[in-house]
Amino acid sequence: MAGIKEVASRAGLSVATVSRALSGKSNVSSRSRRLAQEAAKELGFVPSYHASSLASGRNRNIGLVVPNVQRWYFSSVLEGVSETLLDAGYDLTLYNVGEQPERRSSILNDFLLRKRLDAVIAVALVLREDEIGQLLAVHRPIVGIGGVLRGASTIRIDDEGLARDAAGHLIRLGHTRIAHVTGDAGLNRDFKLPKLRQKGFAAAMAGAGLPVRDEWVVNADFTIQGAYAVGRRLLGTAAERPTAVFAASDEMAIGIMLAARDFGLQIPQDLSVVGMDGHDLSETFGLTTIKQDPRGQGNLAATTALALLNAGKDSDGGKPAAQVQDQEYPTEFLIRTSTAVPPALN
Amino acid sequence: MAGIKEVASRAGLSVATVSRALSGKSNVSSRSRRLAQEAAKELGFVPSYHASSLASGRNRNIGLVVPNVQRWYFSSVLEGVSETLLDAGYDLTLYNVGEQPERRSSILNDFLLRKRLDAVIAVALVLREDEIGQLLAVHRPIVGIGGVLRGASTIRIDDEGLARDAAGHLIRLGHTRIAHVTGDAGLNRDFKLPKLRQKGFAAAMAGAGLPVRDEWVVNADFTIQGAYAVGRRLLGTAAERPTAVFAASDEMAIGIMLAARDFGLQIPQDLSVVGMDGHDLSETFGLTTIKQDPRGQGNLAATTALALLNAGKDSDGGKPAAQVQDQEYPTEFLIRTSTAVPPALN
DNA sequence: GATTAAAATGAAAACGCTTCCATAACGTCC
C-alpha cells in the first residue's frame, strides 16, 4: 500500500506538492504535476479516503434516506441520485429506513450526524424540526423530495392539485360514481402524499357536487397486490359498483385493472381507471395517468445537493451561492385507453 | 462540535479511557464507563467517523454492487443487505453500476479500492480475476450473490438445475410445444444467469426428446413490458402456438400472461406458464414458480461478509475463523394455478 | 540588473480519533 510519501520521494517532490498536484489544485507547475501523476500511477497510489476526509473536512459522500427501495417510485429516485452522484465522483450511502419509525431516529443519530455525510437527501420523509435543526447545525445541506422540509431545499410535485386534475378528468367524462384507492396503513405516519392526493380527490368531487362515499375510499398500501385484493371487494358486488376508479398510484391502478378483468369488466367500457406517477408498466396497461419523472427528480436532487455544497465552500466566491429553494418538478397528463365515458352514457 | 477531549475533561478521565469506554472495550471500570457515557451524552458527542476509521483501520462500511436497482430481485437483495447491515451498525455504500461496463471498472478503481470499504458484496456480477485479486490483496472480503467468484464466498441457487425442474414440470404435464422467454440483450455480458436457465431449459427438453425451436426461445430483458411485447408476437399467430411457456423470471412470466389474456387465451386451459424467482406479484397471478428469497440472500450475504471481517480480525482468536465458502440457498417449487395439462389432452 | 509581484515549493501543524506501552491501583494468596 503505497502512501503519498512514497509517491513524493519517487517523484522527487515534497508531500505537499504531490497532494496539490493530484487533487488538481492550482499553483503547481505542470512539470511537477506530471511527475506526481506518473509516480502515483506507477505505484498504484490511491489516496486514503479517511485520511483525506479527516484532513480536508470533506467527505464526497451523500446520504439518501428512503422509506422502501422496493417501490418503483423510490427505486427510480434512487437510480437517479446514484447516477449523478457517481458521475460527480461522490459516494452514495443508502438508508432504507423501512416502515419502522424507531429505526429512523437511530439512523439519524448514529449515522447522519456522524460527520460522515456532506449532505442528506430525504425522500418522502418528514423530518421533525429538531432533526432538521441538528443537520443544519452541522452545516449539512438537506434536500427533500416529495415532502416539504422547512429550511431545506425541496423538489416536489403538486400532489393535491394533480390529484384534483386526475379525478377531474373522470368527472368531465361524466362519471359520478368514482372510487378512490389510497394507501395509508402501516406506512410511515410522516408520509403525507396519500393524504394530499386524497384531498385533491375530495376537492374535485366537492367541486362537482359529487358525494365521496366512504366505502369507496379504500386502502391498498400502494401495491399492485393490495389494490388487486381491494379491487375484488370493490368490484365484486355487482349491485352498485363504481364506474370509475382514481388510484393514488399506478401500481394500485394496475391492481384494480387486474381485478376488473377477473370479473369480466372491460376497461374502459365498463370501468374507467386513472392512476398517478407514470410507472414503467402504465403504458403496457394503457393506463391514463399523470406522469412524473422520479429518476429526473433524483438527478435534480443530487445536483441541488452538490450545488449547495459548493455554495457553502466558496460562500463569498465568484458564482452566486446556491439558495435553499422549493422546486416544482414538471409533470405530464397522459390520456391513454383506460378512461372513457361511463357505461350509462355509452 | 464537541470532541473526545471535551468529553474527557468533563468526565475527569483521560482521552484514552473515554475512547475505550465509549467503544465498549474491556478493561474499563464500570464507574469510568458511566462517567464517560454521561459526559458524552451531555455534550452530544458523536465520534468522528473518519478519525475513528483512520486510527483504527476499520470502516464499518460495506459496498454493494448491483446491476440495476429497479429490478425486483436486486432491490430485494438490497433490502436484505441493508437491513442486516443497519442492524449491525454498518453503513451501506451502494453502487448501481447499470448496464455500462466502463462505469463498473471506474467504480472499482475509484471507489472500491480507496480503502474505504471493509468488504464488497457483488450481485450477479462476474468480476475479472485481476479485479478479485486486487480486492483480496487489500484484504477486503468479497461475497458474491448469484454468480460464482473464484476466491470469494458465494451465495447462489442452482439456476440450471432449477430451470430444468421448472421446464420438467411442464413436460411431465404433457406439454411438448414449450417456449422459453429469456433475457440477454443489452445486459451486462457478465450476467450469466439467463444462460444458465436457458441451459436448464434445453437440458429438460433434450432429456424428454423434445426439440427446442429457435423461434420459441425469445428475449424479453427480464421485464414485464418486454415479455408482454414478446408475448404478443409469440401468441398472436394462432397457427402454431406453444401450449406452455417457461419464463426465466416471474416478471417475464407475468408479461406473457398479460399478453395471453389480450388474445382471450385462458390460463392454464389454453396456455400454461411457469416462471422463476417468486416475485411478490406471482401469487396474485397464480403463477407457478420456483421461489427464491432474495431478501434472505441479502441478509445472508451481509452476515457472511461481517463474519469474514471478524475472522480477519482475530484470525488466531477463539472462534474458528469464517471460511470462504459456497452456499446454496434453499428454494421452493410452488405449483399454483398457471399450469395444467395441455389443451389437446384436456 | 535591480525591484517587485506572482507562482511554486516544502516543513510542519493540524484533522480527531485508537491503541500501544508504561505505570498505577487493586485484589489475592501465602
Next chain:
DNA sequence: GGACGTTATGGAAGCGTTTTCATTTTAATC
C-alpha cells in the same frame, strides 16, 4: 504485610492526508 498477578488508567505515538505559512524560485517591469 509483602509478593504477585490482574485490571484500570493516562501519555503519547501513530493513522495518511490536506493546508497553512514561510520561503524560494520564476516571471515581469523599468
